[in-house]
Amino acid sequence: MSKKEEFIKHITEGNSTKGDYITLGSAMLDGETITDAFIKVPLKTMNRHGLIAGATGTGKTKTLQVLAENLSEKGIPVLLMDIKGDLSGLAQPSPGHAKIDERHAKIGLPFEAKGFPVEIMSLSQQDGVRLRATVSEFGPVLLSRILDLSETQTGVVAVIFKYCDDNKLPLLDLKDFKKVLQYATQQGKKEFDEAYGRISSASTGAILRKVVEIEQQGGDIFFGEKSFEVEDLVRTTRDGRGYINIIRLTDIQDKPKLFSTFMLSLLAEIYETFPEQGDSDKPELIMFIDEAHLIFNQASKALLNQIENIVKLIRSKGIGLYFVTQNPTDVPEAVLGQLGLKIQHALRAFTAKDRKAIKLTAQNYPLTDYYDTAEVLTSLGIGEALVSALDEKGRPTPLAATLVRAPMSRMDILTETELNALLDDSKLVTKYNETIDRESAYEMLKAKIEKAENIKEEEEEREAREKERQRTQRTTRSRTTSNRMNPVVKVLTSATFIRSVFGILKKVMK
Incomplete structure (x- = not known):
């Protein structure tokens, strides 16, 4: 048996599957594509997470697009983080191209152009379904980890939440949280x-500064109502295709704190909400986190620990997490060790550091x-x-150099007209894009403070009136006392008596 025949047998047997699967492409040997030597990814293990890595321009985004399309076809909803802004084309079919036909002929798969059901979402003011969460939903522990607080400061946050629970003060947005913090030491x-022990103004001041940092990155828009319900991520169409939910994050590169805050809250909410799935034949939801280094590079140690824990546990809920980044070293080892599917596009060896990274990746x-x-x-081509x-x-499964199939949808963005039409047809836009600012901790505490100040002012006015009344009474008593003077004194001080005395004196002097 020749090397090629051995290789085909090796790949075919290693990729055999009894259940449903996604065909990613066809295996390659010595630069030649082996037609029909399909590389298959079983749906059953896609909740074991994965990695798509490679240098800029090597085809990571298109591979992500291929996986998202095929998952949707299989009835599995998808969540995509669109940081570069080039994934909206999933909603429209590919226009086709001769090179696509040539690629698929090598792979041994027919090419079919298709558009897919898409929801456009946003964390900021960009058009799309608004994603929000309340401060209460985060809870004191998760909020403290996001803010990277010390143990003492975390204790203060716990007290703030307890006070709000005890006094029925809804913590909805950062304005509410800041107001309670200020109230606690003023x-x-x-x-x-x-009720809770002394709270240091130094601690609340430090927490407030961390909150301001989140606000400056758009947290004031993210925190609030109406809260996004994670069940809306797992919708399917009438014909059984899973929705591809695309979060537009083109303005998030300079807001890594907001991005990691959103991701952690989303993962925590999914873990708490979704039921245990057990050994299922296919996942409930697949999430692709593009530019994953934005989460890990800016995350505190506490935040990294939280992410690592969720990655380990969330797969039991049928959730698969796929990190997309330039180099596998962007992902912490504790997370990397949890990833079942690895798709590694070409890496470039321009420096000694690059060569060392390639050796470690291998x-x-x-x-x-x-x-x-x-x-x-270092020799892989585009795609x-x-x-x-x-x-x-x-x-x-056996390691295989793979010629990846082309996306069935458009490898370009939607036009403005197409995007507006998609948003106009969205039920989720109607559901979530109304801004709600109901009475919460900020308004309630403000009213409480104003009431206390009014009572204090009334008390001060009452005291002032009482003092004035007492002063008036003292003056009146003084005059009354004067008017009731001794009769002898009255005679001696009268004008008649004085004139008489002066008259007598004049006679005597004469």
């Missing part, structure tokens, strides 16, 4: 000291007799990748 200091893949993995990593998945028993 107007309400005595109330807090008696060691993350299964050993193979058919490739020098480190060498292949080619090293692929290793998990079979239905959770074992790594």
Whole structure:
């Protein structure tokens, strides 16, 4: 048996599957595509998370697009983080191209152009379904981790939440949270000291500064109502296709704190809301996090620990997380070790550091007799990748250089007219884009403070009136006393008596 025949048998047997699967492309050997040597990803193991990595321009986004399309076809909803703004074309069919036909002829798959059901979402003022969450939904522990607070400051946040629970003060947005923080060490200091112990103004000041940092990155828009219900991420169409939910994040690169805040809140909400799925034949939802380094590079140690814990636990809910980044080293090792599907596009070796990174990356893949993995990593073309998945028993499939199939949808963005039409037809836009600012902690505390100030002013006015009344009474008594003077004194001080005395004196002097 020739090397090629052995390779085909190796790939075919390693990619056999009894259940449903996605065909990613066809295997390659020595630069040649082996037609019909399909690389399959079983749906059963797609909740084991994954990685799509590679240098700029090597085809990561198109691979993401291919996976999203095929998952939608299989009835599995998808959530995409569109940081570069080039994924909205999923809603429209591909116009086709001769190079696409040529690629698919090599793979052995017919090409079919299709558009897919898409929802456009937004964290900011961009058009789309508005994604929001309330401060209460975060809870004291998660909010403290996002703000990167010390143990003492975390205790203060816990007290703030307890006070709001005890006094039925809804914590909806950052304005509410800031108002309670200020109240705790100012107007309400005595109330807090008696019920919960002394709270340092230094601690509340430090927390406020962290809150302002979140606000400056758009947190004032994200926190509030109406809260997004994560169940709306797992909708399907009448014909059984899963919705592809695209979050527009083109303005998020300079707001990494907001991005990581949103991601962590979303993962935590999904984990708390979705039921345990057990050993299911397909996942409930697949999430693709593009430019994943934006989460990890800016995350605190506490936040990283939280992300790592959620990654380990959330797959039991049928949720698969796929990180898309330039280099696998962008993802912490604790997270990288949890990823079942690895799709590695080409890496570039421009420096000694790059060559070291390539060597380390090669060691993350299964050993193979058919490739020098480190060498292949630098020689892959656009739309080619090293692929290793998990079979239905959770074992790594054979490592294969793969010619990845082309997207069925448009590899370009929607026009403004197309985008507006998509948004006008969205039921979720109607549901979530109304801004609600109901009475909450800010308004309630403000009213409480004003009432206390009014009572204090009335008390001060009452005291002032009482003092004036007492002063008036003293003056009146003084005059009354004067008017009731001794009769002898009255005679001695009368004008008649004085004139008489002076008259007598004059006579005597004469």
